[in-house]
Amino acid sequence: MMKRLLVTGGAGFIGSNFVRYVVQAHPAVHVTVLDKLTYAGNRANLAGLPAERVRLVVGDVCDAQLVDRLVQQTDAVVHYAAESHNDNSLIDPAPFIQTNIVGTYTLLQACRQYGVRYHQISTDEVYGDLPLNNEAKFTPTSPYQPSSPYSASKASADMLVRAWVRSFGLRATISNCSNNYGPYQYVEKFIPRQITNILSGRRPKLYGSGANVRDWIYTADHSRAVWDILTRGTLGETYLIGANGEHSNREVLGMILRLMDQPADAFDWVRDRPGHDRRYAIDATKLRTELGWRPQYRDFEQGLRQTIAWYRDHRAWWQGSKATVEAKYAQHHQ
Template sequence: MSRHLLVTGGAGFIGSNFVHHVVEHTDDTVTVLDKMTYAGNEASLAGLPEDRVKLVVGDIADAATVDPLVEQADAVVHYAAESHNDNSLEDPSPFLQTNLFGTFTLLEAVRKHGTRYHHISTDEVYGDLELDDPARFTEHTPYNPSSPYSSTKAGSDLLVRAWARSFGVQATISNCSNNYGPRQHVEKFIPRQITNLIDGVKPRLYGAGLNVRDWIHADDHSSAVLTILDSGRIGETYLIGADGEESNKDVVETILRLMGHDAGDYDHVNDRPGHDMRYAIDSTKLREELGWKPSFQDFEAGLAATIDWYRENEAWWRPQKAATEAKYAKVGQ
């Protein structure tokens, strides 16, 4: 039986990937609610059937926009967020407005209409781990955010937990590791390096590049979210990861090699303030309880496919590139 989903932030990177995944793997219809800031791109929804996907341009913090859309939906999947750490250090205010007040607005609407709600969050709410620490984040790891971005995402998670407990909102939460794949904005680490190389510019590495991230292909994130939406226990949090720990240095060197360059041909730039050292996800609960597993278990193969996508879709990313690089240049990165 098909559902109607409201997907917030569905014109962004992981949100649009989820919309494509829903269309491909279910009979559900989707309304995308997206503010269409610089991170939203209508081209990311191109080619999807108009009878199954509708785009509404609007702000999740605007109750008058949100309420009727939630009323019409069988479930809300909340991707919309301000998500770039560098931007949060420059100006935290949009992060508070979108990530906190926007989530509150959605929660009040799903509370009013009794609508199923799934909340997309990040592993960055847990802070970071030491490079030599054998531990990984679990659903029981205490929150310890280090940036305006991660602290507002942590706050939004806590709002969801409170609304579930106090008001009986039918909510689940997922915290995912770093995503990569098609349709990711060129301000982000992997697409920035790929598009720089396409333009004949050396990749740029923060500091020594020893920081470790736990990479997951966006398609795997989407399949996990759909699994949680279908089968997850109400009130529970699930961590989504694909055992993809790689240092930033190794990622840059792999990109260089896959694109036919010397692995050491990159520049070091100023490190980001408060740059977390290591993220690592333990997704045992999701795998054992709900039977999910990632499809992209070979990071290098997934990265090669991502490189191919950016080579073949310059029209998608080119309009964003010059402004993004100008912004980085101002801070020596």
């Protein structure tokens, strides 16, 4: 029984949703969150959680002494901490190399030394992209073909995990998940950016032709999948997490505009970013058949409606960072 978890990046979007899931669904588990509290990490993401169940340690996954001390005190590590925004990696790749590769190495070494179970949170972006208007999907055996400094750094981290499993017998698993959406997502990301643009009186923005397709999953479903893999997954294996939620960026923006009572053309086209992947799609058959996982949020529009309501009801959470994000986009992308 895993009673002590170390969750890196647990004050970020996907990590904090996982922490909240564990607290709610597994009352015997104590969580230590290690988070650097960069721009995307936020103490408020953990607000309201009981102090006797959740401890926040502010620090860097590249700090070997700190990581060593925390890993000694835990039964398992779930590694969410990452620089994760493609646009930022095109401007300055250095933080991605440091956090995503060196940070993973630091954790792996500590887990190896103390025999601690390790789970790597990865992304479907390590596989590159797929053709549009095609039935192909990523599987656990798809070759890695990353397109950006971000996805290359995550691919590198995954390879380190596989090497530590084979060379040192590390008890580890990897999950590669499709695009998450839901509460607590930082406003630079596609869905919350469009929602908060409308809520703050700005026009939404759409890259290129808007034809790029993403496979969307509500973040609560991701959290349940990670727990299933951590507790019942086969060591050394990779599991893909997806909810068959493929939609083009144009379709997603169209839904947001309609759900927020905006005209269908109330947005601006902007220049596409370099190396923009065309399509992601996940085949989660292995996760479904081996572990019996199923997404609970199967209606994308319903999940989107809940997400819009969350941002509408939590303006104080995002308003402070909105102007900074938009100024950065204006400088680099328009």
